[in-house]
Amino acid sequence: MKIATWNINSVKARMDTAVAWVKEAEPDVLCLQEIKCEDQAFPSEAFESLGYNVLVHGQKTYNGVALLSKSPGSDVRRGLPGDETDAQARYIEAVFPFDHMAVRVASIYLPNGNPPDTDKFKYKLDWMRRLEAHAREMLKLEEQLVLAGDYNVIPSPIDARHPEKWVGDALFRPESRSAFRRLLNLGLSDAIRQSLGDVPGLYTFWDYQAGAWQKNNGIRIDHLLLSPQATDHLAAARIDRHVREWEKPSDHVPVVIELN
DNA sequence: ATGACATATGAGATATGA
Numbered sequence: 001m002k003i004a005t006w007n008i009n010s011v012k013a014r015m016d017t018a019v020a021w022v023k024e025a026e027p028d029v030l031c032l033q034e035i036k037c038e039d040q041a042f043p044s045e046a047f048e049s050l051g052y053n054v055l056v057h058g059q060k061t062y063n064g065v066a067l068l069s070k071s072p073g074s075d076v077r078r079g080l081p082g083d084e085t086d087a088q089a090r091y092i093e094a095v096f097p098f099d100h101m102a103v104r105v106a107s108i109y110l111p112n113g114n115p116p117d118t119d120k121f122k123y124k125l126d127w128m129r130r131l132e133a134h135a136r137e138m139l140k141l142e143e144q145l146v147l148a149g150d151y152n153v154i155p156s157p158i159d160a161r162h163p164e165k166w167v168g169d170a171l172f173r174p175e176s177r178s179a180f181r182r183l184l185n186l187g188l189s190d191a192i193r194q195s196l197g198d199v200p201g202l203y204t205f206w207d208y209q210a211g212a213w214q215k216n217n218g219i220r221i222d223h224l225l226l227s228p229q230a231t232d233h234l235a236a237a238r239i240d241r242h243v244r245e246w247e248k249p250s251d252h253v254p255v256v257i258e259l260n
Numbered sequence: 261a262t263g264a265c266a267t268a269t270g271a272g273a274t275a276t277g278a
Contacts (some may be wrong), residue, residue, distance in 0.1 A: 009266075009267070009277085010266090010267055010268075012268095013266085013267065013268090034267095034277090036267075036268070037268095060268085060269090061267090061268050061269070061275090061276090062268085062275090062276070062277090112276085112277060112278060113278095114276095114277080114278065152277095152278070166278090169278075170278085171278060205278075207264090207265080207277095207278065208264085208265040208266055208277095209263085209264040209265045209266090210263090210264055210265085211264095212265095219278080221278080248266095250266095251265090251266080251277085251278080
């Protein structure tokens, strides 16, 4: 079972690229972030014609997440619990059948948090506390669980080409990295590191500006965190960086895992 | 260098991203 995550930076602006990649990679579940449209504006038909079911938690202009899947999802949750006043569409979760069992998959768009001296950073850290609390609850189910998405966290210096340039940034602040480690300390594993080891140069995002892609000035901020039950089935993981070379690319590329 | 790109909104300039 292939599960992928991809921040596509507007689904409508990225349809040609998105369809091409789905045809190439054929993920069983695809977690999308930053779709930047409301539910009824999501181009579901294009994906349904490729054989996918579509679950959307959309928002106009900003944010928005979705789950595409070859099998229909159940037990769908839209929005991260813990704050009824939070109107930003950054979380959708569902359960998908897999080999006489099931995998619970979440598509996560964690807040950026910049600038760090503002309420935006506080919102990020609050959101990470809520994610930790929800993950703790979900782990009690002892299911195969995959929390996939754009975490907007550079976990370690090895995850940036120039870590010194990110010091002080909300993506690399000690508070953000600590909150990410708390997720790992619940028993979740970082699928890319689990599968590929502590090798440098594994990036998932390159800024559009200043020739970041050409200079390979990248960072690793898109992650799939796995419950112990899912980690038991982890067979492979990869970053599809070739997609960054395509016409009109997102600034993020897809990250894929395979569970057997 | 608070800009470079890219996107959405809405029809020019601004907000957001990371």
